[in-house]
Amino acid sequence: NNRNSSNNNYSSSKLSSTNNTNANNESTNNTLNNNSNNTINNSTSTTNLNTNNEQDNPLQPKEEEISSFTTKIYTKDSERQNNISITCSSLNDTVIKKGETFSFCDTVGKATSSKGYQKADVFQDGKVVQALGGGNCQISTTLYNAVLNTSNLNVTERHSHSNSVPYIESGKDAAVAYGSYDFKFVNNNDFDIKIKAENTKNEVIIKLFKISV
Secondary structure: OOHHHHHHHHHHHHHHHOOOEEEEEEEHHHHHHHHHHHHHHHHHHHHHHHHHHOOOOOOOOEEEEEEEEEEOOOOHHHHHHHHHHHHHHHHEEEEEEEOOEEHHHHHOOOOHHHHOOEEEEEEOOOOOEEOOOHHHHHHHHHHHHHHHHHOOOEEOOOOHHHHHHOOOOOOOOOOEEOOEEOOOOOOOOOOOEEEEHHHHEEEEEEEEEEEEE
């Protein structure tokens, strides 16, 4: 009888151990399955997020500098400096699409006191007079020379000053006067052009960029 009791205890212990092992294996399998499902769900979520980002953020245009020109500012009175800053700001980031004609006067507009322009020296009939927007011609001249350094930009209108100007050699200037003299060119490239215009107390800097996708 003691032997039978011992055998029964052994059998019960072995059965219990087997059941515990099976239970542990089942728990382990459930954990693995849950982890696997979580990994798949996270991967799917990441894929969807990336797809949405690609749809929300299409390819950004690339900008490549293709030309630049700088002229030195000799006349540094505050009124002229003010006018140069306003015009550079108006001109900056202008895009000329392929086949389009750029007009300096149409882009910058008329110099008015409501825009913040002040009177500064300009040439009129060979004489120096005070007029709103004095200094604009240095910017148009700087742009003109940047355009000359770029292929397939065809200048269609450009005028010389009645007198020489200190910031550029003779024959390389581009005088502008709203309603009278303009500076124009056509973008004959197969890509768009962006103008970057900036100024310091000492210089006017114009850069041209090729825009491509």
